[in-house]
Amino acid sequence: MRIELVQQQTLKLNMTQELQQAISLLQYSSDDLLSYVQELTMENPLIEVRENDYSPFRQKPSSSTKQSFIENTLREKTGLREHLRQQLIDFSLNKNDRACLELLIQAIDSNGYVKDSLTDLASVLGVSEELLESKLYFLQSLEPAGIGARSLQECILLQLRRLPIRNELAEIMISEHFRPFAEKSWKELSKKLNVKIGEIQEIHDLVKQLEPRPGLKYEADDCTYVKPDMTIKQINGDWRILYNDELIPQLLISEPIECSGPFSLDEEAQSYYSKKLTQGKWLQRAIEQRKETMINVMKVIIQKQQDFFIHGKSHLRPLTLKEVADILNIHESTVSRTVKDKFIQTPHGLVMMKTFFTNKVAEDNGEISSASVKMKLKKLIDSENKKKPLSDQKIANELKTLYDIGISRRTVTKYREQLNIPTSAIRKEY
Template sequence: MRPGLSLRVSQHLALTPQLQQSIRLLQLSTLELASEVEQMLDDNPFLERTEEDAVREEFGLAHADSRVSDGDRASEQSFDSAASDSSDSGDPVEMGDAQSLVAESWEGDGSVEAVPDDAEWGGDAPARRNNLEGDDELDAGERGAPQESLTAHLHRQALSLRVNPEDAAAVRFMIESLNDDGYLEESLAELAATLIDEHDDQDQMEELVHRLTLALKLVQSLEPAGVGARNLTECLTLQLKSRQAERGVEPEEQSRLAVALKICAQHGAMELLAKRDARRLAQLTGEGEDMVRSAMACIVRLEPKPGRRFADVTRNAILPDVIVTSIGQGAQQRFRVQLNPDVMPRLRVHDIYANALRGGRGSDTHQALTQRLQEARWFIRNIQQRFDTILRVSQAIVERQKNFFVHGELAMRPMVQRELADELGVHESTISRVTTAKYMATPRGTFELKHFFGSALGTEAGGNASSTAVRALIKQFIASEDLKKPLSDNQIAEMLKEQGIDCARRTVAKYREGLRIPVASLRKAVQS
């Protein structure tokens, strides 16, 4: 191929740094946003947190009640289309000259005086109140007392054990080695290897393993029963033996517990228990099928995770981005939508540093600092736009799904992201970003914003039913079924047709699996 020069005219998409940052902030979750804010506070000296009692000019959501200006909407649509082109094609957006625009974009107009936008954002900034006035502000819920952990619970019991100091230390070590569910995941040999030098003789290793074995037995004697087990079978066995040792257990119950222990001792018993295969278990144990079913009923009442009740639920709690409260009753009932103030960062531009830039114009240092000042301003504005967009989308969701908030999931109406995008004048990709990893606290629970979207299923009346409502109906059917004769997917499909909803059997199976409900054969109750 001969080398040559040629001219070519082409179009490509260039995203300014402001739009890139706006897109990135919009799709971040609450935790990710908090991390982003901390990073910016460390990097930019012009950005600072506000004091709770500082006198400040409100910035941000105070303007949320006003309609979006044409300029703001054009800016929003510009990065909507840019991001949608990128996501639709699956290829990265071609930046073109965007990289060369980075320095220019942050420089702004060269002004260093304080401007209204430099006021802090977050703090006491009021969320849009859905045109409802005279309502009291939400009070923060009382924080519960700290919950005792499984480790602390076991350590407290271990204090009553009458053992020598070496064994007491071994017991403490075994307790610290348990996972959150109360299981011992590592072998005793592996634990012993972490305590002694690899060059020590074999006798020392064997002695340490023996001491840890005794310590494990002591731990397994503590409450809750089943703690310290190395697998599910051992966990269930420990609980059954603890039940046997209790006083006042009836002879008939003792017999069932003995058969249950025989079941747990069989190879592959857990798989057969999951399948409710009483006939096969009766063959393995040599017991009658009725007695095996009674023993299985004892086993299914046991706790497979002894540490479950000690779990720190606050660690896994979801912090909602939006709070919905009910106002009024009956036909006058309304729902107020507001942002959760706990997730809103309280930021402002540092006044002292900004004012210090008034002198020294023209120097390289001044230009660099001016760029950092503009960067801080844009960061605050983009956070404002993020929360404003979340609030607008949430209000539109509540308005469209009002029947859900009044009557529950069975009243959920079908809604897709494109409908909401057309209503708000944004791109569908923006709705997708806003509703991902963003949560809404409602009188009916806390839900991800995506929960309120669902495809439509046809009805005999010619209307549409939401897939979310159909899932709720399937769940309702299964909850009220006869446990001796659970409903099959075909039967559920027929019941839906009786309700006027055309839903195929495979669709019922898909929805049932999405609800994590097992098939009919596994839902059949074990009779005691």
């Protein structure tokens, strides 16, 4: 064995801490970026935030009718639980009752369900399961109807029992025959209960009017409004990108004042302020680079997806991350980070930036995208005869006949499931 000393030159990319942070910054949503900047301002005395009427760092609410995104977010998280607590004010409850009800309110999820077992919850307070269950029944009597249910079956039943005119057959159907009713095994139910299928259909129509997630509207009222990162408008025939600078704080970096004489900074203090100054300037550059990258990617998207901006989502064409990356001469992962959790206001509504990227359905279908096929598929199902709904094979045949889109039955099934559309047997109405 021979040992030699060999000198070799290699090219290697070292990921500095600044580069790693810049990459992280690119994939942050506006909300995450605000939180990150807020953390840095707490630990870096040289970073200041230039406040305006929309600044998320303002301590007092703005006199403007617009309110900050963070204020909306904070209010959204307490909507449902506060609504339930306010209803308890009218009742004379002892300390033990209030403790049980507060525990149950805390256990309610955003849909309005209690998913934790009563056994586990009772052990937290050291009370009997029977006592906690009696308080759950009390909670279920509050608004909205269906709140505090432990399953979809119980949620629907609670709402049926609150109807001004109660439907006894519907209550029996849900409480005792929920599974075959939901799976539309109606012929068996018709024979078993000695009722007509038309009556079961009427119950089905009634249940469809109820709310399967009664708590959701209290959460959604405040959080459905999302401020877009960019807005796309057509001005004088050209598509313009309006970047929403209101979402991102304007930073001011204060350089430390040099002192002389007995008040001059020692070497350790100078080193500290030098590092903080570098960090502040890097943050300014990184935020500006994030903005520039987002705009550049959006320009390519507009160029490639002209039909979408003119006609809507059904005209999306196939577009990959690699295509955009090659045009901008950047890495594919950079494009992926850029579009992550970003929202765009378009003439056809608010969409996520990643919506513009969709694959081809099949090579022989040319420039048609999977998103476009899904919309056409949904349109066919929405307009079908509900008494004779289309099977997946018939949908595939209709797509070929009407739109010259040749996809297999299995692909139709996959797209239908992705759209959360049930099978033809469940869609059937009598």
